[in-house]
Amino acid sequence: MPVYKSLSVDPLVFILDGEPWPSNTPAPYSFLSHTLATLSETRSRILIINTLTNALRTILRYHPPSLLPALYLLSNCLSPSYLPIELGLGPSVISKAIQQVSGLTPAAFKRLYNTTGDVGDVAFEAKSNIRTLIPHPPLQIITVFDFLITISRAKGQGATKFKQGIVEKLLVAARGEETRFLVRTLSMNLRVGAVRTSILTALARAMVLSPPDTLTMPIPTDSPYNATLKLQSEANNVPLSVKAKTNSQDGARNEVNEKFGRAESLVRRVFVQHPNYDHIVAALLDVGLDGIAERVPLAVGIPLHPTLGSPTRSLDEVYDRLGDSPFAAEYKMDGQRSQVHVRRNENDEVAVQIFSRHLEDMTTKYPDVVLLMQEIFASDPELRSIIIDSEIVAIDPVDGSLKTFQELSNRARKDVQIHDVKVDVGVYAFDLMYLDGEILLQQPFRKRRALLRHRIPPFSSEHNGVARFNHVENCDSEDGRETVEEFWIKAVESRCEGLMIKLLDNGEVLEEPTTKKDKPRRKPLPATYEPDKRTSTWLKLKKDYVTGLGDSLDLVPIGAWHGNGRKAQWWSPVLLALRDGNTGRFVAVCKCMSGKCSGFTDVFYKAMRKRYADNSDTCARRNQWDVDTGGLKPEVYFKPDEVWEIRGADVTLSPVSIAAQGLVSPSRGLSLRFPRFIKVREDKHPAQASDSEFLAQMWKDQQGKGLDQNGADDGDLLDVDMEEQAEEDDSDS
CATH class of the missing domain: 1.10.3260.10 (DNA ligase, ATP-dependent, N-terminal domain)
Structure with a gap:
């Protein structure tokens, strides 16, 4: 086996000298294995990014065509998420x-x-x-x-x-x-901490430090590559402890770090608007960082990552956050978030694609929506192309009234034939990101909404079996606070989940200082569409935010114990985890017990036992999916394969949980008290589960409201409904 140099060192002193494999030959798989082995030995985000950066730099220098397959293999996938390629290996x-x-x-x-x-x-x-x-x-x-x-x-x-x-x-x-x-x-289970953000960061840094020889444009004289050569040259003669203190090296390092920041922001922005490594790598190897945004733009047929909403507890908090800036309040529909792409080709044929919130192509799930969009385009010959953000909701075919998400989930997931549709749906549009060749992401929401309503008005087909099109119902803060409050009450009484609050125009708000020494400063509030960001100008206010926690959590079941009493044949309690944003691992946060307040039913328990059957592909006695259970040892481990919406009484410090450890306390993690199961989030992939930063922010928001912290986690992440437990004890005896 070849011997490779360490990849985890600081990229600014990692010198590309000598040939790690024979010249003019593809990168060996042993080099990628060396990279993966290094990654598997650390949980440090810094070392992970160092390793990835140096590995990608090496490939860029010695065999650029190996870069694309290396990125896919590091990402543990074979294609973009909207073009799924499955191995099908049992x-x-x-x-x-x-x-x-x-x-x-x-x-x-x-x-x-x-x-x-x-x-x-x-x-x-x-x-x-x-x-x-x-x-x-x-x-x-x-x-x-x-x-x-x-x-x-x-x-x-x-x-x-x-x-x-x-x-x-x-x-x-x-x-x-x-x-x-x-x-x-x-097995599609690499067990290394190389999440998408780390890979994109490393790719950007590698392009800054070691642009490939394939570039058609010359490297400018002020390129950070030249500064890096100087830094590396000095590193050969100056000890590491000394070199960090020299002015010349500080200047070179600062210059490179500034370039890093700009490159990382650019690569991430391009990726969230156009998540396709094939296109991105081709552009990087051809025109480099400076030309990538023009070569890989937002495009119809390639889904962008959606904007995400931040939780709020009340309308009072909404007004506190946004100040006097005008906003729109919209119904938060209880359906499936959908990104609809439509384009008319030169032959006047209309192509429709529908993507889920995690970018999976679900066009064949909704043939009635495809027919709807084709009829809309047929009715307006001027329409050429659109990308809209919407919610697909189950409706009553007679009066158009809304039905629940559970009814929508009864529809098959793919290859649905129009004559087999049993659940009628409506498409409720709330944003327009692209119209007739124009990218609208940087336009304020007021303009995007106006274009959406003007160019694509509500539509109901004369033909049976075609979905309906409408805009999400809304009111604006400019109509007065009383109107907004009445709209909130109407939302609470309806079948929607609550409200989405969206800033209408770009603005700013006066941010209070955190210490006495600080001065108040104005914080910009952009009303633009921000892919893959949880912004402060998109706020979500759910019905049950008025009591308990300010938001539900999307957690992943990762293990369980055998139940007691009549539940001995089922899994109870279930160990739930959130996602660590730095490593991508799932980290235990709480147990969800049986009981009247757990949200579980006997039907659900039976289905769960079938889904996670002993010694199956989804349930094992050993921790083969590299989930982090801290000090807890469940009797069985679950494959992180689905997302559950969970709501609790509050977030509490825990002596056992390591979830979000270090974010609010150096020695203690966070747990969820009295967790209650709400539903399975079939519209979410485990990669979209709540992360540790989200939980930490919930804790900080809770502290800011001065909520009661009694009943903190006793050290076992346990939550028992005492009345139900007494009944089980009685049945045992």
Whole structure:
């Protein structure tokens, strides 16, 4: 196996000298395995970004075509989320391939798996004792990626055997750590902390420090690359402890850090508007950072990450946050958030695509919405292209009244035929991001809303089976506070979830100083559309914000214990986790117990036991999905595979929980007291679960309101409905 230099060092003193692999050849997979092994050994965000930056710099310098497959393999995916490519490899195919290559018997494989708890570790241990007589050519990043694409395309009779054959070929050629991470990739469970934000940050820094030779434009003389060369040159002769103090190096470092900040902001902005590594990498290798925004713009047919709302507790808080700035109050519909893209081609044909909030293509789920948009475009020949933000809601086909999200969830998820539609829907539009070739993201909300209403008015088809189109009902603060309060009461009494508050025009608000020494300062309030940001100018006010917590949490079930009494055959309690924004891991935050106040029903318990059956692909005795349970040890671990909406009485400091540890207390994490299950968030992917920063902000908001903190977590993250527990004790006796 090749020996590579450490990748976790400061990129500003990481010197690209010598060739890490033979010149003019693709990057070897062993280099990517070295990167993944380094990542798996740390939870430090700084070291993770250092490692990724230096790895991508190396690839950029010595084989730029390997960059794109490397990014996908580091991201643990094979394509953009809206063009899903699934391997379709079951655990049995992978385990049989490992046994075939290593000679392990099924019993020996099971014993080894029970010992390690990770199929990648099993493969590494099993293969370490195998010696091949004929050496195989080294695996390359490009060829591994191509093999994975080949596996994903195998369909029909004989596909399983064909896929297993490819896996076996890869395992035979793999050496050392390659085996471990190859199998983890095949299982789509890399177990490293390289989340999207870290990868984009590293990509931007790598382009700043080591722009590839493929660029068609020359590197300017004031490029930070030149400053970095100077810094690295000095690093060869000056000890690290000394060099940080020298003025020349401080100047070079500051210059590079400023370039880092601008590059990171640029790459992230481009990605959230156009999340496609294929297009981004092609542009970076051709025109570099300076030309990427023009080469990879917002485009119809490629979903952008949606703007997110920040929670508020009351209308009083809304007025405190926004001051005198005018805002709109809109119904927060109880449906599925949907991004609708429509374009008319040169042949006057109208193409429609519908994307979920986490950018999955769900066009085939809503053929009635496709027909709706085609009829709207047929009625207005001037319309050329649009991207709208909307909510698709179940409605009564007779009077158009709203139905619940649960009824909408009864619809099949894909390949729905128009004659099979059983649940009618309406499209309730609330924003317009693109119109006839013009990007509207930087326009204030008042203008975007006016264009939406003028160019795409409400529409109801004369044909049966076609969805309806309308605008979300709203009122404006300019109509007076009394009107807004009446609208809030109307929302509480309706079937919507509450209100969304949106700033109408760009403005500013006077921000109170945090200390006596500070002076009040004016904080800008942009009314622009901000992809993938939870802004202070989009505020959400749900019905139940008036009591208890100011917001629900979107948590992921990661484990459970066997129940007691009549619930002994079910999972109870369930261990819930939030997402650590730095590492991407799921971290336990609370247990949700059985009981009258838990929100669970017997039907739900039965369905959960079926979904998380013992020793299945979603439930295991060992922590094979690298979830962080802190000091807790559930009897079984769940694959982080779904999101539950949970509401609690309050957020409390915990001596056991490590969720958000360090954000509000150096030694204690946060937990949720009296958690209550609301519903399964079928519209959310685990990657969209609430993160530690969100929980910490809830704690700070709660403290700011002076809410009661009695009943803090007793150290077991436990929450018991005493009346229900007494009934169970009685049934036991």
